[in-house]
Amino acid sequence: MTTTTSSLDRRYDLDWIRVGAFFLLILYHVGMFYVPWDWHVKTPHPVEAIGPLMQLTNPWRLTLLFLVSGAATRFMADKVTVGKLTGARIARLLPPLIFAMFVIVPPQSYYEIIEAAAASPTAGIVVDPYGAFWMKYATASGNWCDADGCLITPTWNHMWFVAYLLVYSLILALMLAFFPKLGAKLQGGLERALKGPGLLLWPIAFLALTRMFLMPRFEITHALTDDWYNHAVSLPAFLLGFGLAKSERLRERLIGMRWTALVLAVVCWAGWATYAWIYRAEDANPPLALRLFMRCVYSVDQWCAIAAILGFGARHLNRDAPVLRYLTLAVFPFYIVHQTLIVVLAHHLAKLGLPQGLEAAILIVATFAGCFATYEVVRRIPVVCWLFGLKSQPRAEASRPPVLA
Numbered sequence: 536m537t538t539t540t541s542s543l544d545r546r547y548d549l550d551w552i553r554v555g556a557f558f559l560l561i562l563y564h565v566g567m568f569y570v571p572w573d574w575h576v577k578t579p580h581p582v583e584a585i586g587p588l589m590q591l592t593n594p595w596r597l598t599l600l601f602l603v604s605g606a607a608t609r610f611m612a613d614k615v616t617v618g619k620l621t622g623a624r625i626a627r628l629l630p631p632l633i634f635a636m637f638v639i640v641p642p643q644s645y646y647e648i649i650e651a652a653a654a655s656p657t658a659g660i661v662v663d664p665y666g667a668f669w670m671k672y673a674t675a676s677g678n679w680c681d682a683d684g685c686l687i688t689p690t691w692n693h694m695w696f697v698a699y700l701l702v703y704s705l706i707l708a709l710m711l712a713f714f715p716k717l718g719a720k721l722q723g724g725l726e727r728a729l730k731g732p733g734l735l736l737w738p739i740a741f742l743a744l745t746r747m748f749l750m751p752r753f754e755i756t757h758a759l760t761d762d763w764y765n766h767a768v769s770l771p772a773f774l775l776g777f778g779l780a781k782s783e784r785l786r787e788r789l790i791g792m793r794w795t796a797l798v799l800a801v802v803c804w805a806g807w808a809t810y811a812w813i814y815r816a817e818d819a820n821p822p823l824a825l826r827l828f829m830r831c832v833y834s835v836d837q838w839c840a841i842a843a844i845l846g847f848g849a850r851h852l853n854r855d856a857p858v859l860r861y862l863t864l865a866v867f868p869f870y871i872v873h874q875t876l877i878v879v880l881a882h883h884l885a886k887l888g889l890p891q892g893l894e895a896a897i898l899i900v901a902t903f904a905g906c907f908a909t910y911e912v913v914r915r916i917p918v919v920c921w922l923f924g925l926k927s928q929p930r931a932e933a934s935r936p937p938v939l940a
Contacts, residue, residue: 546606546780547855548848553603554862559592560600561873561906564693565899568881569891575647575692576882580891586815587808594807594837597696599844601769604700605776608707609718612777617711624704627924628697634922635694635871641672643692643878648679650882655681693874695757699766702759703773721778726785734788735796735842738775742768742834747827786849793846796839803836867924868913869906876905 566589567574571581612620645668652660658681663671671677672688679686691698711717728737745767753763779785789796810829814821821829880901884894913919917927 545610546853547859548845548852549603549606549780550859550863551852552844552848553600553607554859554866556596556600556603557866557870560596561869561877561902562899563589563592563596564874564877565881565895565902568877568898569895575643576650576878576885578881578885578891582891583815587812590808590811591804594804594833595840598768598772598837599841600696601700601703601772602776602841605703605707605773605778606780607776608704608773609777609780612707612711613718613781617708617715620711621705621708624701624708628701628704630922631867631871631924632691632694632697632701635697636689636691637673639871639875640690640692640694641669641688642875644672644686644688644690646878646882648677648686651679651681658682691757694871695759696870698759699769700773703770706770707774707777718777718781721774722782722785725775725778726782729785730788734785734792735799735839738838738842739831739835741771742837743831746830746834750830789842789846790850791846793843793850796842796846800836800839800843803832803839806832807836864914864925865907865910868910871923872909873902873906876902880905 566585568576569578569582570585570589571583572586572589608620608624611623615623645665648660648668649662652658652662660679660681662668668677675688677686677688679688707717714720745764749764749767753761753765755765756762757765807829810821810825810832813819877898880898884898887894889897909923913923914925920927
């Protein structure tokens with residue numbers, strides 16, 4: 536049985552979008568093993584042809600996740616005090632972040648070191664047994680260096696998103712302490728600004744300006760303290776989600792603009808993917824005017840893809856279902872473990888010499904199976920579930936098989 540909602544007390548469409556975006560992120564990270572771009576572990580046989588497919592989600596996937604996270608925070612903030620909101624976000628995000636940095640993430644660095652040592656035998660990289668490696672990892676004493684630099688540990692790798700989300704939540708809580716009606720004020724301002732063509736034009740203009748003027752100066756590092764271009768995009772996306780979460784007007788405008796946004800997103804993806812393909816060589820040097828123009832194209836793709844997803848989601852996905860309730864809880868543990876599963880599985884699968892299509896299929900299925908298995912185990916263990924961002928449940932309820940239909 537499914538239910539629909541006409542009010543905006545709950546946005547099931549945003550729940551579906553959040554789940555879908557995280558699942559796409561898992562597929563994207565599987566792709567990172569095969570595409571010729573730098574990553575923790577790499578296939579011995581890179582596949583250049585999947586580059587354009589990777590570019591299909593590259594411009595917008597994380598911006599969308601920050602926007603949806605901001606929307607979810609709005610629903611929580613309207614129900615509790617600032618103090619309770621702050622405590623809830625810290626309790627939900629900080630323990631998994633610390634736990635992941637010292638338990639979940641280290642295998643990613645370990646296999647990265649193994650592959651770096653195999654690729655550069657003369658670099659003198661020492662591969663210790665895992666226990667000795669972990670001690671060096673945790674104490675930042677590994678000195679794992681090659682021609683490309685040194686591996687910094689402990690690290691958060693893919694958990695940078697959680698670290699940023701925690702910081703943004705604390706910034707928002709501070710803003711709410713001074714401006715208790717911030718959500719309503721943001722909503723009203725967005726409804727006035729984002730109407731007609733402005734629904735697409737103003738966000739595109741903002742993204743284009745940040746990409747033209749900040750990105751060349753501040754490379755994306757995921758290191759928090761020096762990641763200014765990333766912050767300039769991600770924090771406003773988080774606040775945008777906070778402001779639009781309960782707006783019926785913006786929801787209807789996004790529904791009305793969804794086809795226009797989709798067409799623009801597809802056209803600009805094709806243009807951006809073609810540009811990235813033509814100038815994919817490391818020493819490529821496109822003309823400055825072309826670079827500036829393509830940064831604008833990238834920005835159109837970035838926002839129009841998000842607007843199209845929000846519009847189609849609001850039109851077709853605003854309904855509850857048992858599978859949604861299951862996946863909404865499961866998606867955070869999925870995110871925590873997925874990249875480590877991919878790194879470990881991919882490294883060992885590559886040694887079997889399987890046909891690459893079969894290898895990729897096994898990697899995808901095994902990663903999702905590992906994510907589901909992890910969630911089913913950790914949700915049943917009171918302390919462990921807290922380390923994966925889950926609330927403790929009564930033993931009888933936690934042990935109950937999932938209901939998906």
